[in-house]
Amino acid sequence: NAGVTQTPKFQVLKTGQSMTLQCAQDMNHEYMSWYRQDPGMGLRLIHYSVGAGITDQGEVPNGYNVSRSTTEDFPLRLLSAAPSQTSVYFCASSPPTGPPTPLHFGNGTRLTVT
């Protein structure tokens, strides 16, 4: 049972480059989300999705795009990377509805933008 799988684990980009962080889950969870983790700031929500075809912005969406064409996949796109996007990125998923249910997290992608 793979859970939430993120690729790549590490990535170095130059300023202005673009890339896509991949996230896939095999638990048939409808809710998926992306967080970034920065020292002293905890995790901040970038974008989330409550189901295929539906996405919405979180707390820090600028510079990032998402799409949700299938239940399983929720990629995060950086169109033009900036040093301020150096961070550790976590994808998470959970079942839908009712009181907030625990999120299942991937192991993260460590991104460095030079």
Add this chain to the structure above:
Amino acid sequence: GDSVTQMEGPVTLSEEAFLTINCTYTATGYPSLFWYVQYPGEGLQLLLKATKADDKGSNKGFEATYRKETTSFHLEKGSVQVSDSAVYFCALGDQGAQKLVFGQGTRLTINP
């Protein structure tokens, strides 16, 4: 908006010491409260949760009680082990929503 404040870290203790990590929150509704743990190189894992006032969440010897009157959800453990060394995050989630708001995290190191 909703927010979570955790005690400043890092925290260093000796094995078998008593642990408290403070967490207070601000929320407009009646949120569910969570503690997550992050071991080195891994993602976050749910440690325990409480969904209403006076509920006590517990797991692996850790406990936290949802105190509405003091808007707190402090994490405690009576006797810590070296294997408890990790970063601990307090979080809240509003009813009917899956978005979580996290505290800044507290790094805990246990020395043998």
